[in-house]
Amino acid sequence: MSRQMKLGAFLMATGHHVAAWRHPDVPANAGLDIRHYRHLAQVAEAARFDALFVADSVAAPTGDIASHMARSDHFEPLTLLCALSAVTEHIGLIATATTTYNEPYHVARKFASLDHLSGGRAGWNLVTSDAAAEAQNFGRDQHLGHAERYSRAREFHQVVTGLWDSWADDAFIRDKASGRYYEPSGLHVLNHQGEHFSVKGPLNVARSPQGQPVVVQAGSSETGRDLAAQTAEVVFTAQTSLRNAQAFYRDLKARLADYGRSEDSLKIMPGVFIVVDESAERAWEKFEAFQALVEPQVGVALLGRMLGNFDLSGYPLDGPLPELPLTDSGQRSRQLLLTELAGQEQLTLAQLGRRIAGGRGHYSLVGTPTQIADELQVWFEQGAADGFNVLVPHLPGGLEDVARLLVPELQRRGLFRTEYEGSTLRENLGLQRPANRFQFKQS
Structure with missing residues (x-):
């Protein structure tokens, strides 16, 4: 195939x-x-x-x-x-x-x-x-920075996948005749000690x-x-x-x-x-019906969130996207994508907010x-x-x-x-x- x-x-x-x-x-x-x-x-x-x-x-x-x-x-x-x-x-x-x-x-x-x-x-x-x-x-006053979040994520993944391997596929024999529920040799205790986590294990769920x-x-x-x-x-x-x-x-x-x-x-x-329909005209009519419902302030608020949790409410709607520092708390890739889009098409703040109201940059x-x-x-x-x-x-x-x-x-x-x-x-x-x-x- x-x-x-x-x-x-x-x-x-x-x-x-x-x-x-x-x-x-x-x-x-x-x-x-x-x-x-x-x-x-x-x-x-x-x-x-x-x-x-x-x-x-x-x-x-x-x-x-x-x-x-x-x-x-x-x-x-x-x-x-x-x-x-x-x-x-x-x-x-x-x-x-x-x-x-x-x-x-x-x-x-x-x-x-x-x-x-x-x-x-x-x-x-x-x-x-x-x-x-x-x-x-x-319990935190501040969001973790970009580098620390990814350091934690890497170790987090290591621990989770280690726990998923706590048991052999056939560890749970559940043998009523012998009285043995699982085979001890099929058990692994993780005993993880790292920078962010200390997790002994094993997981109390059989291998999936x-x-x-x-x-x-x-x-x-x-x-x-x-x-x-x-x-x-x-x-x-x-x-x-x-x-x-x-x-x-x-x-x-x-x-x-x-x-x-x-x-x-x-x-x-x-x-x-x-947005799909039998004719292109109907598809665009369908899309524009949603666009007509976008309040400018809502589009700009969504934009600020997508750019990295910035408050853009103080900037003029008919002005350009302001220069913003590289986000340390949001998605850097999305911030760069939307900044590039605004520059390439010379979009105002309101236009950019309306532009992403549907696909959010996709x-x-x-x-x-x-x-x-x-x-x-x-x-x-x-x-x-x-x-x-x-x-x-x-x-x-x-x-x-x-x-x-x-x-x-x-x-x-x-x-x-x-x-x-x-x-x-x-x-x-x-x-x-x-x-x-x-x-x-x-x-």
Whole structure:
């Protein structure tokens, strides 16, 4: 079979457009409606998406501008995905959990449990937190700096994956006749002592169906790329042009050799914001209906958040993006991307805020199934992507449009599966099941 692209459905309550919740076709309470998410999961699975992806923040945006956004109430991702595992059979379930405001044992235990509950469909999106407001919910006055967050993340990953290998695959023999529940030789006590963590182990969850849940990352800074090359199996990234996406793809794939990894061991899936309809005119009308709902101050507030938690409210809306210091608390890669976009297109502050109201800096496509499939095929076949993390302006309608119109066109071209390859997320992504690093042998 020829190479086929991977697709993730990036779910964000009412949709990715910052004004989606105001549209009459969107349930405003979607963030806390399990029926809404159940429908989304089943739509994506019927379309043979590889995975659902749910992002997270452990702080609620507050203030007057935040009160105009549907971003302050939503399910905790792991809790949500555990519920969705019971109403799906094949689709992967990827949740964000920050290494900055969690402990490794908690994360290892929860994702191993989700992998068991789902029959091998769990993925952990490892992030370092780019929302400075999270610090004050965890006993800190200041958010950790960029370098320290990544140092902590590297060790955090080491501990979590070590805990996932606490038990041999066949350690739990549960032999009623002999009275032995597990084979002692199949147990490893981690005894980790490091700069940031001291964790004895073992994990109190058996080794999971995938061996280890799939590790996902989204960092595109220099430090983030190096961490991804060492540890990630899927990378989500924001790229706005084919040339930049190709350069990112080449760079990240080339780094894998430094860690003894093959190019196939890492799937790169840029985010793509999609508005699709039978005609280009209707697709643009649909998109503009959401754009018309964007309040300028809301767009600028979103922009300040995406640039690295900067307050831009004191700058004129019709003026240029001000020169900002390199963020130490947010996403440096996203800051550089948006600053470059503003300069290239000479956008005012309000225009830039409106520009990112939907895709938040991701590659954006509005058009017919043929037009959008043409673009995705170029990126996929010309060394820019192994697949895409799909963002839509509104839910459920935007995802239904992609499933109904775009996916069949990709399948017609042989670019996307018509049936799942296996029962686990690893099998469907084409990733190897990792061997237990300790390679236990029963006595």
